[in-house]
Amino acid sequence: MPQKYILTIDEGTTSTRALIIDHDGKTIADSQREFSQYFPHPGWVEHNANEIWNAVLSTIANAFISSSVQPNQIAAVGITNQRETTVVWDKKTGLPIYNAIVWQSRQTNEIAQKLNKNGYADMIHDKTGLVIDPYFSATKVRWILDHVKGAQERAEKGELLFGTIDTWLSWKLSGEKFHVTDYSNASRTMLFNIHKLDWDDDILKLLNIPRKMLPEVKGNSEVYGKTATYHFYGSAVPIAGMAGDQQSALFGQLALESGMVKNTYGTGSFIVMNTGKKPIMSANNLLTTIAYGINGEVNYALEGSVFVSGSAIQWLRDSMQLIENAPDSEEAARKSTSQDEVYVVPAFTGLGAPYWDAEARGAVFGLTRGTNRRDFIKAVLQSLAYQSRDVVDTMYKDTKIKIPVLRVDGGASNNNYLMQFQSDLLNIPIERAANVETTSMGAAFLAGLAVGFWDSVDDLRQIYKVGKKFQPQMEEERREELYGGWRHAVKATMEFKYQVKEDK
Ligand SMILES: Nc1ncnc2c1ncn2[C@@H]1O[C@H](COP(=O)(O)OP(=O)(O)O)[C@@H](O)[C@H]1O
Numbered sequence: 001m002p003q004k005y006i007l008t009i010d011e012g013t014t015s016t017r018a019l020i021i022d023h024d025g026k027t028i029a030d031s032q033r034e035f036s037q038y039f040p041h042p043g044w045v046e047h048n049a050n051e052i053w054n055a056v057l058s059t060i061a062n063a064f065i066s067s068s069v070q071p072n073q074i075a076a077v078g079i080t081n082q083r084e085t086t087v088v089w090d091k092k093t094g095l096p097i098y099n100a101i102v103w104q105s106r107q108t109n110e111i112a113q114k115l116n117k118n119g120y121a122d123m124i125h126d127k128t129g130l131v132i133d134p135y136f137s138a139t140k141v142r143w144i145l146d147h148v149k150g151a152q153e154r155a156e157k158g159e160l161l162f163g164t165i166d167t168w169l170s171w172k173l174s175g176e177k178f179h180v181t182d183y184s185n186a187s188r189t190m191l192f193n194i195h196k197l198d199w200d201d202d203i204l205k206l207l208n209i210p211r212k213m214l215p216e217v218k219g220n221s222e223v224y225g226k227t228a229t230y231h232f233y234g235s236a237v238p239i240a241g242m243a244g245d246q247q248s249a250l251f252g253q254l255a256l257e258s259g260m261v262k263n264t265y266g267t268g269s270f271i272v273m274n275t276g277k278k279p280i281m282s283a284n285n286l287l288t289t290i291a292y293g294i295n296g297e298v299n300y301a302l303e304g305s306v307f308v309s310g311s312a313i314q315w316l317r318d319s320m321q322l323i324e325n326a327p328d329s330e331e332a333a334r335k336s337t338s339q340d341e342v343y344v345v346p347a348f349t350g351l352g353a354p355y356w357d358a359e360a361r362g363a364v365f366g367l368t369r370g371t372n373r374r375d376f377i378k379a380v381l382q383s384l385a386y387q388s389r390d391v392v393d394t395m396y397k398d399t400k401i402k403i404p405v406l407r408v409d410g411g412a413s414n415n416n417y418l419m420q421f422q423s424d425l426l427n428i429p430i431e432r433a434a435n436v437e438t439t440s441m442g443a444a445f446l447a448g449l450a451v452g453f454w455d456s457v458d459d460l461r462q463i464y465k466v467g468k469k470f471q472p473q474m475e476e477e478r479r480e481e482l483y484g485g486w487r488h489a490v491k492a493t494m495e496f497k498y499q500v501k502e503d504k
């Protein structure tokens with residue numbers, strides 16, 4: 001039977017999905033499942049890694065059942081994942097020794113602060129391209145080794161393994177055989193030297209993390225091994241592409257030339273510029289990271305990570321109960337008659353780029369007696385665009401590259417009000433991918449290229465299609481007035497540092 005399809009696993013922050021894609025890039029099956037979010041204390045976010053694994057298995061099964069595609073028709077599997085989220089597990093039993101600590105979680109803030117206070121910021125930035133923040137995996141590994149009894153000793157003996165979700169899933173899928181990660185995910189751990197392309201012994205020593213527990217780092221598009229037949233309905237299929245979801249979206253958007261930029265509006269927003277073969281080290285708190293490495297050649301990227309964007313819309317739906325579903329936010333914003341005087345700063349888990357304030361918490365400004373539900377929803381939607389402008393302005397400061405067009409994707413990019421406001425606020429045209437699942441497409445492309453399913457990037461260019469375009473329409477004066485208000489709101493948010501103690 002000819003192998004006609006690629007299967008991708010996109011394991012995101014709130015849900016996991018499996019897609020089956022044909023040679024023309026058409027989605028043949030799309031199965032999605034949400035999993036539990038645990039918030040054991042304010043600011044902490046955890047997942048159950050076994051629940052994630054079960055969710056992945058069930059979406060794969062559903063994708064096969066709904067499409068009638070046979071597992072032996074799959075040419076390769078690609079994996080893409082929420083990045084930084086950290087799992088430590090027992091090599092023998094395969095069981096995690098603690099919940100997965102999610103990228104958003106602030107529980108390791110003290111460890112990060114200590115590193116900062118002790119003057120390691122420059123050293124860590126030079127080696128890893130990152131700023132010291134609880135966001136990255138390093139402090140999360142340290143926290144688990146500190147808080148699980150006997151863990152440090154077991155890690156030193158080689159009994160424990162660390163992995164981001166790509167590593168965890170490929171380890172599970174391979175029948176607990178291979179322990180690997182890829183350049184893009186490794187570059188988000190704060191343990192990886194992005195110039196030498198190896199784990200950094202100085203940082204490992206500083207954090208007392210044994211090298212033994214770290215995965216082998218591989219390229220983004222190569223055969224890492226095969227699925228265990230018992231997990232894949234009798235077929236051993238090559239696992240041939242892996243990438244962190246934001247880098248995967250960059251690849252899926254075919255933003256493969258230096259200076260090309262994409263923004264993915266999912267749980268958070270991640271603005272990534274491909275900077276080619278040379279890393280650009282930010283002087284303004286953006287991250288230098290690895291976009292992808294193929295056939296031994298690495299492309300770097302500059303990234304601004306915004307922690308809360310689409311999840312603020314979820315918050316409007318689930319916690320505030322102001323909308324029934326995410327798309328409702330568009331109609332509410334259009335019907336709002338406010339003059340945009342309300343600002344919501346959704347710093348629920350601190351602020352990411354370019355502020356890196358782990359202790360900031362959300363705030364609302366500009367309420368009047370006349371403010372209503374729609375005005376509030378509009379302000380939350382606008383906050384997604386304001387946060388992206390913060391990053392785009394910073395990118396300009398670092399690179400002096402004026403972005404000609406912003407390619408967008410991710411769930412919240414479906415919101416036309418938001419995309420128009422974003423284009424207005426940036427004064428940059430926006431192109432939305434016709435298929436906003438570019439994250440999955442990226443992993444499919446990487447896996448497909450590795451096994452010759454597609455011959456070259458030229459083949460991929462036939463597949464990628466631009467959907468709707470948005471042109472800036474706002475007057476300069478208005479744009480800068482609105483943005484000025486946002487800057488004030490952020491400043492005030494960062495000044496407010498007060499936390500009522502938890503009941504014991
Ligand atoms: N029409 C919409 N308007 C605004 N936000 C939306 C819309 N549709 C989806 N979202 C938001 O997008 C997010 C889901 O996007 P997705 O790309 O699947 O995220 P992730 O990969 O982080 O799980 C959710 O947080 C949801 O609130």
Ligand SMILES: O=P(O)(O)OC[C@H](O)CO
Nearest residue numbers: 012013082083266267268
């Ligand atoms: O779950 P997403 O798609 O918002 O992505 C999360 C990022 O990878 C975190 O760095």
